[in-house]
Amino acid sequence: MTQNVLILPGDGIGPEIVTEAVKVLETAKQKFNLNIELDNALVGGAAYDEFGTPLPEVTMQKAEKADAILLGAVGGPKWDELDDRELRPEKGLLGLRSGLELFGNLRPAILYPQLADASSLKPEVVSGLDILIVRELTGGIYFGQPRGIRELENGERQGYNTYVYSESEIRRIAKVAFESAQKRGKKLCSVDKANVLEVTVLWREIMNEVAKDYPDVELSHMYVDNAAMQLVRAPKQFDVMVTGNMFGDILSDAAAMLTGSIGMLPSASLDKNNKGMYEPCHGSAPDIAGQGIANPLATILSAAMMLRYSLNESAAADAIEQAVSNVLDQGLRTADIYSDGMKKVSTAEMGEAVVAALANA
Ligand SMILES: NC(=O)c1ccc[n+]([C@@H]2O[C@H](COP(=O)([O-])OP(=O)(O)OC[C@H]3O[C@@H](n4cnc5c(N)ncnc54)[C@H](O)[C@@H]3O)[C@@H](O)[C@H]2O)c1
Numbered sequence: 392m393t394q395n396v397l398i399l400p401g402d403g404i405g406p407e408i409v410t411e412a413v414k415v416l417e418t419a420k421q422k423f424n425l426n427i428e429l430d431n432a433l434v435g436g437a438a439y440d441e442f443g444t445p446l447p448e449v450t451m452q453k454a455e456k457a458d459a460i461l462l463g464a465v466g467g468p469k470w471d472e473l474d475d476r477e478l479r480p481e482k483g484l485l486g487l488r489s490g491l492e493l494f495g496n497l498r499p500a501i502l503y504p505q506l507a508d509a510s511s512l513k514p515e516v517v518s519g520l521d522i523l524i525v526r527e528l529t530g531g532i533y534f535g536q537p538r539g540i541r542e543l544e545n546g547e548r549q550g551y552n553t554y555v556y557s558e559s560e561i562r563r564i565a566k567v568a569f570e571s572a573q574k575r576g577k578k579l580c581s582v583d584k585a586n587v588l589e590v591t592v593l594w595r596e597i598m599n600e601v602a603k604d605y606p607d608v609e610l611s612h613m614y615v616d617n618a619a620m621q622l623v624r625a626p627k628q629f630d631v632m633v634t635g636n637m638f639g640d641i642l643s644d645a646a647a648m649l650t651g652s653i654g655m656l657p658s659a660s661l662d663k664n665n666k667g668m669y670e671p672c673h674g675s676a677p678d679i680a681g682q683g684i685a686n687p688l689a690t691i692l693s694a695a696m697m698l699r700y701s702l703n704e705s706a707a708a709d710a711i712e713q714a715v716s717n718v719l720d721q722g723l724r725t726a727d728i729y730s731d732g733m734k735k736v737s738t739a740e741m742g743e744a745v746v747a748a749l750a751n752a
């Protein structure tokens with residue numbers, strides 16, 4: 392049966408990095424005889440410019456029908472001044488996540504040994520690093536109601552958001568995290584702010600309750616401020632971390648730098664049936680867009696995750712990850728992961744090198 396993959400390039404460096412990931416997917420398709428069909432649609436600022444909305448109906452319909460989605464990135468200064476916040480590019484991304492109920496966000500931070508020099512930390516602190524951040528993606532303060540900016544009686548304005556999680560929302564992300572930990576090092580650290588926020592007191596309570604169903608997984612709890620510090624001090628103490636939407640957003644960008652660059656961190660956003668959207672953790676990088684220097688590897692690795700989690704093509708996924716390792720062995724580096732003695736390459740050169748390594752594997 393043909394599996395349909397929707398490609399959403401988005402904005403900024405999005406189209407540049409997605410072009411390379413699509414080349415890699417097309418190569419995998421031929422090499423592994425995959426029965427996949429690729430389609431395209433607009434999201435984010437590109438969709439706003441064309442349709443006046445960051446998530447047009449036609450994109451949502453295609454996304455609903457697709458077996459998996461590969462997205463570049465959305466947003467940029469061009470749209471930051473839009474008065475109606477609902478029309479901003481980021482709303483297109485959030486609309487896809489919540490509309491498709493992609494609550495389980497997996498963000499693996501793995502240090503390729505070849506990039507030990509590029510990591511922000513000393514080699515002995517990061518060598519062998521392999522962490523999985525499980526981020527709740529469709530709830531928490533990102534989606535809680537009420538929200539907005541209101542006028543107070545004294546005439547000044549007040550901005551407000553609401554941080555809420557229901558028991559069922561916590562339970563379902565807990566299950567994703569415990570099951571992930573079972574398949575890995577069997578250690579799960581739940582990150583919260585239960586010393587201050589009631590919503591995370593409940594989070595901690597439910598984590599403890601769900602833990603009873605996974606006696607082989609060792610559960611610990613950590614406050615988010617300490618977790619940020621520990622990620623930078625001694626990241627290898629972690630195996631799987633689970634946390635809410637906003638803390639996960641922040642901690643995953645911090646974890647990215649341990650792997651050498653935000654351009655190395657892929658992600659999967661899954662619903663309860665493992666249908667998913669795959670995207671690099673980074674944004675549209677307006678500061679380097681159009682220069683052909685962005686690192687496409689996080690997007691290429693996201694395509695590998697897509698083959699593994701949603702399309703059941705793990706041999707092709709393994710081969711893409713091996714091809715990425717091979718190009719790093721060859722000394723090829725985009726500017727963000729460059730170090731002395733390596734060969735600096737463009738976005739397209741990096742993509743083509745992965746294609747060649749995959750084709751010759
Ligand atoms: N998933 C997404 O679509 C997503 C994620 C984060 C931010 N954004 C949006 O992107 C825009 C820019 O946000 P930002 O600047 O805070 O974050 P960003 O991740 O776009 O960029 C942060 C820094 O990392 C660098 N960088 C990011 N990706 C890179 C890559 N592949 N290769 C090399 N360097 C890379 C950028 O050049 C920049 O210096 C905003 O509109 C934001 O809302 C979108």
Ligand SMILES: CC(C)[C@H](C(=O)O)[C@@H](O)C(=O)O
Pocket residue numbers: 466481484485640672674
């Ligand atoms: C662009 C933005 C809405 C998004 C988020 O905050 O989730 C991004 O930072 C991410 O990490 O995917």
Ligand SMILES: [Mg+2]
Pocket residue numbers: 640641644672
């Ligand atoms: Mg982010």
